Amino acid sequence: MAERHDTDMLFRALADPSRRRLLDLLHAHDGRTLNELCEHLDMTRQGVTQHLDLLEAANLIATVRRGREKLHFLNPVPLQEIYERWIAKFEKPRLKALSDLKRQLEKANG
Secondary structure, three states, rough: HHHHHHHHEEEEHHOOEEEEEEEEHHOOOOOOOOHHOOOOOOOOOHHHHHHHHHHOOOOOOEEEEEEEEEEEOOOOHHHHHHHHHHHHHHHHHHHHHHHHHHHHHHHHHH
């Protein structure tokens, strides 16, 4: 049941474009402060904080205190787990089909 809750929380976090934008910003430059993240979003600090809290609850970001600042870091592990569970298994048959097609075309042209 905990895994389902984690997965639901993860997809809920990814459903919002502002949260996806925050993840993109952290991917481009990890370890940003709240102020640095707010510069890139057209919303209040409180709004950005709420989005960051949800991303942290979904384990998509981690935070570290540096003095009075709180730095935000991307945690790609849950995204990799989504990839492995939901995407990779659907890619394999397509990649095999493309590889088979390539071999057939090379035989026909060879």
